[in-house]
Amino acid sequence: MNNNFNAVITIAARDITKLFRDQFRILASFIFPIIFIGVLGTSLQANLQGSLPYNFLTFVFLGTMAQTLFQSTASGIISLVEDRQTDFAQEMFIAPISRFAIIFGKILGETVVSFIQILGILLFALIIRIPLDLGSLVRLLPFALLVSLMGGAFGLIVMANIKDQKSVNQLFPFLIFPQFFLAGVFNPIKVLPLPLLIASRIAPMTYAVDLLRSVYYSGSPSYPFTVLFNPLINIAVTAGIFLVFFTAGTYFFVRNEKNR
Amino acid sequence: MSDNQIIKVQNLAKQYRKSKTNAVDDVSFYVNEGAFFSLLGPNGAGKTTIISILTTTLSKTAGEVSVAGYDIDKQASQVRSSIGVIFQNPSLDINLTAEENIRFHSNLYGLYPYNPSFKMMPLEYQQRVTDLAKVLGLEADVFKPVKTLSGGMKRKLEIIRSLMHKPKVLFLDEPTQGLDPISRASLWGYLQEIRRQEKITIFLTTHYLEEAEHSDYICIINHGQIRAQGTPAEIKQVLLEKYIVVDAADRSVLKSELTQKQIPFSGEGPLRLDLDDTSIQDLIKQIQTPLSRIDIYNPSLEQAYVKIIQERDQHE
Numbered sequence: 052m053n054n055n056f057n058a059v060i061t062i063a064a065r066d067i068t069k070l071f072r073d074q075f076r077i078l079a080s081f082i083f084p085i086i087f088i089g090v091l092g093t094s095l096q097a098n099l100q101g102s103l104p105y106n107f108l109t110f111v112f113l114g115t116m117a118q119t120l121f122q123s124t125a126s127g128i129i130s131l132v133e134d135r136q137t138d139f140a141q142e143m144f145i146a147p148i149s150r151f152a153i154i155f156g157k158i159l160g161e162t163v164v165s166f167i168q169i170l171g172i173l174l175f176a177l178i179i180r181i182p183l184d185l186g187s188l189v190r191l192l193p194f195a196l197l198v199s200l201m202g203g204a205f206g207l208i209v210m211a212n213i214k215d216q217k218s219v220n221q222l223f224p225f226l227i228f229p230q231f232f233l234a235g236v237f238n239p240i241k242v243l244p245l246p247l248l249i250a251s252r253i254a255p256m257t258y259a260v261d262l263l264r265s266v267y268y269s270g271s272p273s274y275p276f277t278v279l280f281n282p283l284i285n286i287a288v289t290a291g292i293f294l295v296f297f298t299a300g301t302y303f304f305v306r307n308e309k310n311r
Numbered sequence: 312m313s314d315n316q317i318i319k320v321q322n323l324a325k326q327y328r329k330s331k332t333n334a335v336d337d338v339s340f341y342v343n344e345g346a347f348f349s350l351l352g353p354n355g356a357g358k359t360t361i362i363s364i365l366t367t368t369l370s371k372t373a374g375e376v377s378v379a380g381y382d383i384d385k386q387a388s389q390v391r392s393s394i395g396v397i398f399q400n401p402s403l404d405i406n407l408t409a410e411e412n413i414r415f416h417s418n419l420y421g422l423y424p425y426n427p428s429f430k431m432m433p434l435e436y437q438q439r440v441t442d443l444a445k446v447l448g449l450e451a452d453v454f455k456p457v458k459t460l461s462g463g464m465k466r467k468l469e470i471i472r473s474l475m476h477k478p479k480v481l482f483l484d485e486p487t488q489g490l491d492p493i494s495r496a497s498l499w500g501y502l503q504e505i506r507r508q509e510k511i512t513i514f515l516t517t518h519y520l521e522e523a524e525h526s527d528y529i530c531i532i533n534h535g536q537i538r539a540q541g542t543p544a545e546i547k548q549v550l551l552e553k554y555i556v557v558d559a560a561d562r563s564v565l566k567s568e569l570t571q572k573q574i575p576f577s578g579e580g581p582l583r584l585d586l587d588d589t590s591i592q593d594l595i596k597q598i599q600t601p602l603s604r605i606d607i608y609n610p611s612l613e614q615a616y617v618k619i620i621q622e623r624d625q626h627e
Contacts, residue, residue, distance in 0.1 A: 054420075054421030057418055057419075057421050057424055057425055058418070058419050058421065060418075060425045061415060061418035061419050061425045062419070064425060064427065065404065065407070065415055068406075068407065068411070069404075069406050069407075072406055073406070137402075137404075137405070138398060138400045138401065138402040139402050139403065139404050140402075141368060141396075141398050141402045142402040142403075142404075142415075142416065142419075143419065144368055145366055145367065145368060145391055145394070145396050146391060146416075146419045146420055147388045147389070147391035147392040147420065147421075148388075148419065148420075148421070308368070309368065309369060309370045310328065310370050311327055311328060311369060311370075
């Protein structure tokens with residue numbers, strides 16, 4: 052039996068168990084997406100649709116899906132700070148397993164949590180009858196996984212150098228909210244003034260959102276109006292960000308834990 | 312150096328990043344396999360720092376440390392497999408049940424493949440949990456959420472958890488901190504029982520002397536340095552002054568007799584006679600004056616400990 056593999060599954064399963072015992076978190080996780088799709092999406096759709104060559108609600112749904120996967124996993128990883136404060140982290144860090152297995156297990160657990168949240172959003176989308184192509188949605192699965200993993204690695208690099216929950220809670224919204232707009236979750240960003248263009252290309256969420264849209268719209272007439280980059284570019288950037296943030300984040304987190 | 316030494320610490324030093332002084336300063340000691348070893352010292356003496364280094368959760372600044380025959384830096388993973396740790400603050404997940412915490416640990420240590428419920432785990436696991444819960448008197452609470460357990464029960468749960476992978480050394484960092492006297496006493500009973508059953512080495516840190524008094528070997532530490540070490544009896548012998556206090560109805564007669572027989576004494580009221588190497592019996596036999604009072608001063612380890620800590624502090 053590979054101990055590290057078993058450890059990854061064990062750590063991931065703990066986060067999923069905890070989600071089902073925390074109904075408030077489940078409920079809270081639906082609020083943002085429902086506002087984005089239900090309120091923002093619907094109102095923009097009503098006012099803009101005449102001039103758009105694609106369905107705006109589908110566009111917002113895909114953006115919100117990527118944003119939810121990214122943000123849910125990122126903020127889930129932040130709970131490592133909480134584990135550290137409640138001393139539970141010690142229990143994991145004295146185990147005879149790779150430090151990478153501990154962090155990867157945590158990211159994987161939060162990835163599954165983010166997928167459970169997506170189910171709720173999908174249900175909402177079906178209820179308000181957003182036109183969605185089921186085949187294309189299924190095709191999104193492996194790419195959605197990549198988006199979650201990148202979100203987790205992003206959360207990791209943010210919290211690796213921060214000691215307490217309070218600082219993380221204050222900093223995190225500043226790093227997440229601007230990305231909603233820069234990544235074009237519910238606003239088209241095909242055309243941007245230069246400063247925003249630069250910021251948009253730096254924001255990791257941009258590639259998460261565009262990855263899902265580029266795969267979903269692939270081969271459809273809406274593709275040229277909705278997608279920024281070729282799916283391959285998005286995959287390469289997303290996977291690259293994941294690997295760099297995951298490796299560096301684990302290294303810094305472990306170093307800060309041990310070299311006090 | 313005998314092979315019986317399961318923990319070897321040589322010239323260990325630790326300086327925290329934001330500190331100018333050493334929290335642990337050139338500390339050396341050994342722990343024999345199967346021993347009950349106590350690291351005793353006041354708060355802030357460096358006990359937790361030492362235990363954190365020995366359990367691989369904190370890096371050292373200098374020195375050589377091996378646990379269960381493995382180097383703590385080069386073979387950290389083997390060290391972790393060989394030890395169980397009870398931290399100063401409970402490190403339980405309060406959102407899970409007691410058994411889920413134990414299962415998490417067992418899976419994390421690779422003892423059994425992950426399974427989502429107790430019933431799906433191998434019988435061997437179920438048996439070990441049941442047996443340990445019985446020894447620690449926690450059978451009735453194993454499936455309760457950790458949130459509902461008392462401080463003493465949480466400690467017991469942590470002990471069960473830490474024994475699941477059959478460690479060679481069990482580290483306990485002030486395990487009775489915050490427990491009421493009854494829970495504290497029962498915890499000691501259980502620990503002795505566990506030690507007998509599992510044939511395990513126990514490494515304890517505490518600032519309660521009466522807890523250390525039951526151990527085989529004590530290391531007294533203060534300001535990051537070892538102040539005294541030995542068996543409880545040795546520490547008593549080397550560091551305690553034994554004397555008797557005597558008095559007579561006619562104190563001046565007693566004083567002149569003592570002076571005449573060259574028995575040193577001190578004090579004006581009741582007189583203090585140091586025993587040094589003489590036995591109480593020999594000393595008393597020499598005195599002819601009828602005594603109105605004899606007090607034998609045979610201090611407890613507690614008094615010796617306070618004295619050691621205070622004396623060395625004053626010298627600095």
